[in-house]
Amino acid sequence: MTATEVLADAGARKRIEEDLDCNFVVEAAAGTGKTTSLVGRMLSLVRSGVPLGNIAAVTFTRKAAARLSEALQIRLEQAAAQESDKKAKKLLLQALDTREQAFIGTIHSFCARMLRERPVEAGVTPDFMELDETDAAVMRDRFWRQYADELPKKNPQAWSSLKKIGLDIDSLRPLFGNQTANPDVDVVVDSSLQPPDVQSVSANVFSFLDRMQNSRKHAETAAGNGDKAAVMILFLLDRRAHLNQAALPDVIDFLSRFPGASTITLKNWPDRDAAKGVKQSMVSLKQSIDALLTEWAGYCYSFAVDVTGPAVPLYGEYRRSEGVLDFGDLLLKTRTMLRDNPAVRRYFSARYARLLVDEFQDTDPIQAEIMFLLAGEESSQTDWRSLTPRKGSLFIVGDPKQSIYRFRRADIGTYNFVRDRILATGGELLTLQTNFRSEPAVCEWVNGVFAGKFPDDSTPEQARRVDLFAGKQCGDGPCGVFFLDHPVEGRAVHEEVQKRDAEAIAEWIGNAVNNGFCLDGKPLAWEDYLVLTPFKKETSLYADALEVRGIPCNVTGGEGIGNSEELVFLLPFLRAVSDRGNSGALLAWLRGPLCGIDDETLYRYVKERKWLSFGKDDLPDGTDPKLVRAERLLDESRRLVAVSSPGAALARIADLLGLFLLAGSGKAGERRVGALAKILHLAREKDSEGASFRDIVHWLENGPGQEQGLPLRSGGAVRVMNVHQAKGLEAPVVFLANPVAPKNNAAYSHISRDGESPQGYFLVASGQYNGTKLLRPPHWEEKSKLEERFLEAERDRLQYVAATRAEKLLVVSAMTKKSGRESSWNGLEPFLKHELSELVIHPACVNEPARLEQLFLFGDESDPLFLEDVSRLRDAGRERAERVKALFGEGFEPLSVTALTHRVGGAFPYGEEEGDGMPWGTVLHRLLEMLAADPELDIPVTAGRVGINEGLDSGQIARMTVLVEGIRESAFWNRITASERRLAEVPFLVRTVADSEKEKKGAGATESLLLSGTVDLAILEGDSWTLIDYKTNSARNDAVKLAAYYSPQLSRYVRHWKELTKQETAGLLWFVETGEFFDEKGMRVEG
Structure with a gap:
């Protein structure tokens, strides 16, 4: 798009920044600049006189909040610098000074802020702790174990009912988890159900087994030939002798093991005609058994809810007694406080008069209620669905085509209701379609793929179609969509296809980077590649394939x-x-x-x-x-x-x-x-x-940090993640990996929000009955089909999110249909025209500066380019020396304290400096510097990043992590963190003279020195400084000799620091790995 062209959605973008008294629902398609719209709106509000303290911007993740906060800061600074109107400039400068007063964060942190501000009205202690998902799962399991242990004594009737129907209480844990995860939902039960007629079904099965007992030899022959049905029939014949037919649970378990007719193979039986009769009997019996098991699962459901239902409020009391709130508590208690206390609602409505919400398509339904309670004109109305938002109070940004978090309570039905309610009360719908991320070829392909998947008008399950308009012109080099084909025959082993796919992607990325593959005239680096998998469990496979080839990668969102x-x-x-x-x-x-x-x-x-x-x-x-x-x-x-x-x-x-x-x-x-x-x-x-x-x-x-990646590298790495982690991200080249689809896409829960209160239907499946449905809610056949329609629609949206991450190239892993197996990317495959093999990697654009750098680091010294580059560096060094002489005059010898120490001290006491070498010392110095600045430093992650960049191996990084963790817990480091002031890696440059014969000899031709150095760490305690010089080489031979060698260097530091600061100064040599300390005179001291 040229500078003179007008964006197709320019009118909508203008209204976002100018029409501040109108409530908007902005449906922003992928890559259209949601963050820019939010920041533009906030900037306009500031210019109009709205204080930042009256603005709340609610984001979906903490990372999104950080990006939005940074973008706002930059835009405020730019606007204030460029603004010519005095009044507007004053408002912008005031906003910069009060930047922290604006709330920008997740809905959970927003709720926590309000609860802490009004704890009495909320019924919470002001010092409550917030539980993340992992900690909440641990606490929930701990409570459940305690509840289960005490149930026989505290609720013997419920316990007796469980035993009567043969339910193990631990099998109810998933149902309890669903109830606690959905505290606003009422579980639907039907207590009027009677036990099914087990007797008639079991009698038919026993009659069949009697007949099979008479022809047992035929079954034994078939079992010997590997017939699965025969094996199971023999098992049932033997077990029947020990079956207690008066115990319904035992009979149900017995019947559940009856084999299906598909497991019988006629050729395995000695009498083929008799086998046909057996198979026909099995078909009718299996149908009656399945119907019985379905009835039984429904009958048991109410008994299960009788056990789990009372546990939910008890668990709430348990959390309260522990002084903690989980995410559900934060939302519910905020909702209740605002709904039931008009005065508190009026207070916060005035406090946060302007609400901006990002990624609203994935909002929790309770969040929508909180928003309307804060924005509504009627402070006494308790039904949020009837509230009328104040003009300009709501600005909602989202893309229903990217709603992919139904498993986390995101409900597209809630999105549709909020959108319609805002429109019905005077608000407007704006659509952003201009995509600034992807090449025109990618945008056109996406439009073609999803034209048939998104309807022209939204439905309860699916978002409406919105085509993308390319906001940038085609760049240089190849672009578009390609596929990586994995032809398979028959029943392919899924693991083999995944492995082949992972290896192919890693091989292609490695070849592309190593051969200088270019887009827009620039060679792509590792970080320009993004690998997306449908599910998080597969990410490690793709990361392994990359790392085996020496390709750096970061994994996010995997297991x-x-x-x-x-x-x-x-x-x-x-x-x-x-x-x-x-x-x-x-x-x-x-x-x-x-x-x-x-x-x-x-x-x-x-x-x-x-x-x-x-x-x-x-x-x-x-x-x-x-x-x-x-x-x-x-x-x-x-x-x-x-x-x-x-x-x-x-x-x-x-x-x-x-x-x-x-x-x-x-x-x-x-x-x-x-x-x-x-x-x-x-x-x-x-x-x-x-x-x-x-x-x-x-x-x-419970699986710690499953949503936390392993960011061992701070940059320069291929990113690997599942699609759910990729929202908002982009890359020049994106691979949609793993073409193997999951085996089971069935629904396991459904929540209906059509009535006054949400109704929950939670299925519990178990292996106890051969994988059948252990607990089945009422009306499940109807509700499961409805839920599967929602899930199918969300799968289309998930593919839309995946397909819109690419800037230049999108590569889809496909699986040829000969296998009869549906691919993970089946919705995209019919539109794939070009194989990746058609894309030739040309190294021609590797530029000369990159080549010079590579030659300097790895090149052959006989290469003229290498020699030329070294010559340039030597020339630069001479030029620097000339500039120093011009600044300080002739007669000064530039020299570092370390170099002077080596000249004066002579040879190192043990020949070569012992230890793990310079990279080890560099990493340790860097980590201690960062730890001094940030006592809460994430040491394992930081050690990984810095260590890898310096070439440490995995074992060294592990030892480094343990070492620095130990240092942080030491008494000496407590002394450092307790100091009044800490300065790390402080450089200095002083003019001085050599003050001993050895120094004069070391200085060479002149006694006047221009001495430079770097102090590892300086701490101020009272009125005196202590300079700490880390030593990372081994002191195991003789620390005293090493201290004598290094003490003149430390003595120099102490002398010049004292001259510069005019304060008392002492020095400490710290041998980090042994924990020994020496002063600047080389005497052993306590740290």
Whole structure:
């Protein structure tokens, strides 16, 4: 688009910034600039005289809030600098001075702010803690275990009912989870249902089994030929002899195991005609059994809700007693406070007179209610659906075509209602269609694909169609949409297709970057590539394929640390440590890869001892050495738990088991080490919040930080994530990976919001009845079909989100239909025309500066370009020396304190400096510098980033993480953080003279020195400074000799610091790894 062309949606964009007294719903298609619209509106409000303190901008994520806050700051600064109108300029400058008064954050942080401001009216303590999703899951499981244990005593009637229908209370945990996740929803039950007629169905089945008993030899022959139906029939024949036919749950379980007719293969039976009769009988029996199981699942449902229902308010009381609120509490308590207290509502309505909401298509329904309560004119109206928003009070931005979070309570029906209500009360709908992200070829392709998927007018399940207009012209180089084909025959193994796809993508990205593949005349770097998978569990496969080829990558939104191999290995051991009676966990650890005891050894041990347990002095003489070692590890770990803090104990246990070595030795070692270090870091955080060791184990069982990526690199890496994590992101080249579709797309819950209160239908499936529906809500057949329509519509929207991330190239992994298997990207495949193999990578655009840099770092010294570049650097050094002489005059020798120390001190005491080399010291210095500036530094992540950039291997990064974590907890670092002032990496330059014969000799031709240096860390305590010089090389040989070698350097620092500051100054040499300290005279002192 040229500068003279007018945007197709220019009118809508103008109204956003100028029509400030109108409520707007802005439907902004992908890449159309939602953040720009929000910031433009906020800037216009400021210019109109609205104080920032009266504006609240609610975002979907904390990252989005940070981006919006930064964009607002930049626009305010630019506008204030360019504004010529004095009044407007004054308002903009005032806004800059009061920038912190505007609220920009998530709905949960917005609610927390209001609750803390009015805790009495909200019925909360002002110092409540906010639980994130992982912590809430841990607390919920802890409560449920306690509730289940106490149920027989506290509610014997409910307990008796469960036993009567054969339900294990732990099978109700998912139902309880659904109820607590949807606190505003009433669970629908039908208590009038009678138990189904089990007798008639079972009688028919028993009659069939009687006939099969008479022809048992035929069934045995068929079973010997591998017939699955025959095997199951023989099982039922044998089990029937022990079946208690008076116990309905036992009969139901027996019937649920009846095989389907599809499992019988006629050729396996000796009498084919008889087998046909067996198959026909099985068809009718299976139909009656399935109908019976459906009735039974519905009959049991009300009994289950009778157990889980009372647990929900009790869990609320439990959270209250702990002084914590989860995300649902924050929303509900804010809603209730605003709805039921008109005075409080009027207060906050005036306080936040202008509400701007981003990503509204994925809002929680309670958030919509809170918004209307704050914006409504009628402060006494309690029905939010009847409220009339004040003029200009609401500005809602979203794209219903990108509504993809139904599993997190996002409801497109709520979006539709809010949109229609705003329009019905005088608001307007604006549409943004100009896409500034993607090339015209990509926009046109997206329009063609989704023209048939989005209707012209929105429906209850689906958003309306809005075509994209390309907002930029075609650039240089290839662009458009390509596919990576994986032809398969017959029943292809899904893992093989995924692996092939991951390898192909990694290979192509590696070749493209290494050969200088260009777009718009610029070679693409690793960070220009984005790999998206449909689901988070597959991200590690694609990351592994990249890292095996040496390609740096960052994983976001995958199973991540919660599914790391090391954690899977570690958990059984931790369970055994925390629970002495858990023989299952003990057995899993003993047989697992961390212990590796074979079954024969375990069998001999159990046969001799009659049980499997370890305890003090449990093992007699002659016990297998592997078992002895296992017991010692277990005893030592339990001792650590008893004498150490939970976080420290866990870190030491990981060290005892050699987990860092295990992680670093395998493929994708850097990422696995980073994941393990992150787990230990998060465990320390839980420890600091008061969690016990058992609490931390339960937290690990729930999968810590599954939504947290593993950002081991600060930049220069391919990004890998699932589509749900990619909203708002973009990249020049995007791969839609993994063409293998999931096996099951069935609905498991449905919430109807059509009536006065939401109605919930929550299915509970279990393997107990061969994967049948264990608990089935009323009207489930109707509700599940309705929910599946919503899910199918959302799958189309998910593909739309994926397809609109690319700026230049979109590559879709496809699977040829010969397999008869639907692809993950089936909605896109019919529109794919060009294979990726058609796209030739041309290295011609690698420019000369990039080549010079590469040659300088890796080149051959015989290469004339390399020699030319080195010559340039030498010339630059001489020019710098000339400038210094011009500034300070002739006769001064520029010299660093370190260089002077080496000249004066002579050879290093042990020949070569010991330790892990310069990169190790560089990383440690950098981490300590950052830790001094930020005591809450995320050490595992930062150590990974800095270490990788400096070339440390995974084992070194792991040791570095443990070392710096230990430093932060040391008494000496507490002294540093308690100091009045901390200055890290302070450079200085002074004119001085050599003050000893050795220094004169070291200085060379002149005694006048221009001395430069860098102080590692300076701390101010009272009126005196202490300069701390880190030493990262080994002091294990003789620290005294090393201190004598380095002390003149520190003495120089102390002298010049004292001259510059006019304050008392002392020095400390700190050998970081051994924890030894020496003063500037080389004398050993306490830190």
